[in-house]
Amino acid sequence: MFNRxxxxxxxxxxxxxxxxxxxxIWDSFSGQLGANPVETLSQRTGIWALRFLFxxxxxxxxxxxxxxxxxxxxxxxIGLFTFFYSSLHVFIYLLLEQGFTFRYIIExxxxxxxxxxxxxxxxxxxxxxxxSTQKMMRRLGKNWKKLHxxxxxxxxxxxxHFLFSEKADLRDxxxxxxxxxxxxxxxxxxxxxxxxxxxPHKTSTKVSIVPHHD
Numbered sequence: 001m002f003n004r005x006x007x008x009x010x011x012x013x014x015x016x017x018x019x020x021x022x023x024x025i026w027d028s029f030s031g032q033l034g035a036n037p038v039e040t041l042s043q044r045t046g047i048w049a050l051r052f053l054f055x056x057x058x059x060x061x062x063x064x065x066x067x068x069x070x071x072x073x074x075x076x077x078i079g080l081f082t083f084f085y086s087s088l089h090v091f092i093y094l095l096l097e098q099g100f101t102f103r104y105i106i107e108x109x110x111x112x113x114x115x116x117x118x119x120x121x122x123x124x125x126x127x128x129x130x131x132s133t134q135k136m137m138r139r140l141g142k143n144w145k146k147l148h149x150x151x152x153x154x155x156x157x158x159x160x161h162f163l164f165s166e167k168a169d170l171r172d173x174x175x176x177x178x179x180x181x182x183x184x185x186x187x188x189x190x191x192x193x194x195x196x197x198x199x200p201h202k203t204s205t206k207v208s209i210v211p212h213h214d
Contacts, residue, residue, distance in 0.1 A: 013074055017081045020048045021088075038096045045092060046165075049085035050158055050176060056082055057155060057183050064190040076132055083129040090122055117161035124154040155180055 024044055027033050033040040059075040062068070098104045108115045128148060130136070137144045159180060163173040 010074065010077065013077060017052070017078070020044070020085070038092070041092050041096065042089060045085050045089040046162070049082060049089050050162065052078055052082040052085055053151070053155055053158060054176070054179060054183065057151065057180070061183060061187045061190055064187070064194065079128070079132055083125055086122055086125055090118075093118075114161055114164040117157055117164060121154060121158045121161055124150065124157065128154070152184060 024041065028037070028041070056075060056079045059072055059078070063071050094100055094105065098108065109119065128151060131140060131144060131147060140147065159173060159177045162176065163170060166173055
């Protein structure tokens, strides 16, 4: 089913993933970014980077839950959009907030903990972006999976960046933290469930007289 419509679905997903950017450009030219346009641009690109990061993390639980390996073929695209919106977020900070002034950027890094967390998040995403191809997957072998499992740590750093960037209302960062925790717990539960299903089969191959239990 996925293979039959994979090209059409890939195009639809690509267009949907670009929609936040299109809306951002539209709002910029139509003057709908509010009293502080730069802050709005920064917030919206940052939140969409976080959302795509969460979508990337959701693929493995979804594959296990629905028993659909084909769904994983879309994960790389979503992962690339995570890096794309993260790069936009960083670019807006460098250009519109700091004017590419090296002195201001260094000063921000030395005095602002949220900025440090933001840079750390972006730096952790770079190796995941570079090694996202099939060629790099083959070259790294087992190390590729170990590297890309670090995305969970990166997601928590991103949450902390979001949390410390908020001046008053912490509800949104805490909601996203709850979503991330739920995704990780669901993945752990599904893995345990798979292991439990495999145990009776392994036991029966060794001792044939042991009855099977559902």
